[in-house]
Amino acid sequence: MLLERQTQLAQLDGLLAQAGRGRGHVAALSGEAGAGKSALVEAFIGEAGARARILRSACEDLSIPDPLGPLYDLAREAQWAMPQAVDARRGERLPLFSDALDVFDATAGATILVIEDLHWADDATLDFVRFLGRRIANTHILLLLTARTDRSEGQMRVRRALGEIPAASVARIDVPLLSEAAVLSLAGAAGRDGDAIYRATAGNAFFVTELLSCECETALPASVRDAVLARAERLSAGARSMLDAVSVFPRRADAWALAGLCGVASAGQLAECVSNGLLDDLGDAYAFRHEIARHAIETMLTTSHRRAFNQRALSALLERGDVATARLVHHAVEAHNLETVRELAPVAAREASRVGAHRDATGYYEVALRQADTLPAQERAGLYEQYAFECHLIARIDDAIEAQEKARALQQALGNGLKEGDSLRWLSRFAYLLGDRQAADRFGAQAVALLESVGPSAELAMAYSNLSQLAMLAERLHEALSLGSRAMELAERLNRPDVVCHALNNVGAAEQWLDLASSRRHLARSLEIALQKNFQEHAARAFTNCACGGMNQLDYREAQSFLDRGIDYCVENDLATWRDYMHGVRAQLRLRQGCWDEAASEALDVIGNDQATALVRYPALVALAKLRLRRGDPSA
Incomplete structure (x- = not known):
């Protein structure tokens, strides 16, 4: 019996009706664990099944999320060969997401896409939610999400993702705890003490259900965990062992895996x-009625039993051969199977990075590096380099520097001057991002000196371009042009469009004070190459420098256009560092345009982000300081 959910069901019915008319929405159901979000979804879908196509998915409580796991679920339900689509798109997310949108919006009537437990989502899945949410208004899709309302990092990331979708396209629906009256009604129908149950549960729907099913008449279990365990104790020894085995599978255990297990x-x-x-018997799989129950059983396992069950699960999944690498790594880590971790964690990291789940890629590299001591030095150095790159993409610059230093030491010991020089160039870049200009100059010069001694290479071309960028930022214009030209000449000879793109950006930004027409040509070419070749960070940097050039020339309309396009690009490609930097630049533009309140709001959003580095916060701080000076605010 579903009580006190008629308002929410009516709201969902209204959104579904609008989707049927081609006005899609995102519906975000939020509530504490056990509040009844999934029950509400089931009730709505059960009633809406005759009016819409329904495609379902959920995020799993894996140690590190499965990149795009929910999208794979939705693809299977829609009979779309998504793995082939990923290969065809070479991991580029926007074309892949566009394909998904075409598949999901292919029918004339409404389609309900369900993604449950979004608080466990990987970065790439959140990017898909952003992508779809920014386009959903003109579709026949109702995207139905569930997420917890705790203060976890996952929930904060969900809140940020929803905040980057147009407000008119998002309906936030609260799923509150049951009232005392509702609990008394349910308890009365079951012949139980409603007052005692309400005191124990505070209206948590899942806990209420567990206590109503509990056979203990004297003393109620003190927690959901106790209620679940009390019910589990009634099982036979064999069934209880089976329940323990199922508990090590996050979300659901496939029937074939349990048969093998x-x-x-x-x-x-x-x-x-x-x-x-x-x-619950799902036909082809089995699952606990709620994650709370699964977690209660799993936490009762001894360390040895947990490892044994996970090893048996891993063996069964490996025999199947078509299981997501993320799931295999999860069970290998839980089983303490170090050999499999060493083999598969780097694979999972590369897969995550390929689809833009950089936070998750970082996690997999951390898992791999914890077991890397026995690997050859060259392989270990490669892991540190890849880990450093992923860390810098998510603004963990201190970690990136530490990992890159370890990679450099290993390459130096191996006598690999090319790789050591490239490590020095990366250290220069990371130092600049951290705000340490002296270290950036020192590492940059060391990189060029070492790489010149090795001979012409793409690494040397990029080292020249890095020095060109540093000179441009210090307004040493002729030095920036000379080094940039040297970088472009070598990069073109070696057919490296990424380095050409980077150097064009430096040269174009420096030329704005010397030859405006040439500056605009070079910046436009840099942006064109970056977008065409999917050089995402180069594209973000080109948008930024084009906008700054427009502001310097007092062409505010052009600057506004580049910033709006650039911020949209960064949102859809999860380039948080560049997104926040450009928001700061746009706050400065708003200030120049006399839009003081908008400038303050945009600047404060960046400054309030604890993850942003000092360099990223700089444009926003400048905007806010100037605004407060103009207002006579003593906090300037």
């Missing part, structure tokens, strides 16, 4: 767990 007796044991209300 527990043998021929598994069917009867699973049936007993289902009849006792501990598991």
